[in-house]
Amino acid sequence: MGERGEVFSTKLIKNDRTYFFNVKENIYGDLFLNIVESRPTDTEGRYLRQSIIVYQEDMGEFIKEFQKSIDYIKMHGTRVREDNLRRRKRTPDTDKQ
Helix, strand or coil: CCHHHEEEEEEEEECCEEEEEEEEECCCCCEEEEEEEEEECCCCCCEEEEEEEEEHHHHHHHHHHHHHHHHHHHHHHHHHHHHHHHHHHCCHHHHHC
C-alpha cells in the first residue's frame, strides 16, 4: 500500500484547474477511485478542493453512465453552445419584434 493508501495517481492540469485521479486502497484491501479537482481561490496560496469517490463495485455502472454523459456532450455540445450564444446576443428590443 502506498502513502495514504494511494496505489496509483495521475493528474491533468488545464488552465487554473488540476484534476487528480487517485486509485486508493482501504484498510481491507479494496480499491476505489478518488477524483479531485483543485483550483486557486481569491486568497493567495489557498485552493478549493472538491472530491468524488467511486467504489470498485460501482465502477462498471459509473463508467457506463459517465460515457452516456460524454456521448451527449459530443452530440449536442456544439448546438447548445451556438443556441446560448444566440440568446446572449439578443437585446430586449429584438425580443419584442
